[in-house]
Amino acid sequence: MKRASGGQMRAETWQKEQISCAYLHAIAAREGLTIASWNVDKDGVDATIRRGGPMVDLQLKCTQKAREVANGHAFDLDVATYDKLRAADRSAPGYLAVVIVPADIEQWIVHDEEQILLRCRAYYACIQDAPEASGETTVAIHLPRENKLDGKALDLMIDHSRRRILGALAGGLA
Numbered sequence: 001m002k003r004a005s006g007g008q009m010r011a012e013t014w015q016k017e018q019i020s021c022a023y024l025h026a027i028a029a030r031e032g033l034t035i036a037s038w039n040v041d042k043d044g045v046d047a048t049i050r051r052g053g054p055m056v057d058l059q060l061k062c063t064q065k066a067r068e069v070a071n072g073h074a075f076d077l078d079v080a081t082y083d084k085l086r087a088a089d090r091s092a093p094g095y096l097a098v099v100i101v102p103a104d105i106e107q108w109i110v111h112d113e114e115q116i117l118l119r120c121r122a123y124y125a126c127i128q129d130a131p132e133a134s135g136e137t138t139v140a141i142h143l144p145r146e147n148k149l150d151g152k153a154l155d156l157m158i159d160h161s162r163r164r165i166l167g168a169l170a171g172g173l174a
Helices: 013-030 079-086 151-170
Strands: 034-037 047-050 055-063 067-069 072-078 094-100 109-111 116-118 121-126 138-144
Touching: 013 034, 013 047, 013 055, 013 094, 013 116, 013 121, 013 151, 047 151, 055 072, 055 079, 055 151, 072 079, 072 094, 079 094, 079 138, 094 138, 121 138, 121 151
Parallel strands: 055 094
Antiparallel strands: 034 047, 047 055, 067 072, 072 138, 094 121, 109 116
16 A cells, blocks of 8 residues: 555555455345456456356446546546457446445445445446547447346346347347
């Protein structure tokens, strides 16, 4: 950890990765979803959630400085990861999830004898089948406020995956 101006503790990249994983694991566990974490991120996927057959791939990001835009936030995702998540031939739909944490790492978690509270929030965007990037090095992904990453959102993602599977089966693809 590094001290920022004003004496606040600033997080390192690996700490941001871990808090984003903790956030997803907590929600997925509550919803009864199976979750797999990938130790190599070469396919643009940090975690896969699953309920029975349907699966969803997630690229997890964490920021202490969310860029505010109309009706939500924006996150600049590198084009290589964007292209991996949007590919039509994916076996699971690709999503971006961005966890927003307080600037001071000491404020991320509050706990006492009775509870532990993660002081962060997360939003998601479906990247699957998104349009091609315009040649930039990053793509600004809009994260609407209503796309809060919670149990309902994970259910919607699994439903999306199920519809893709059923559509492929109905189309004669096996």
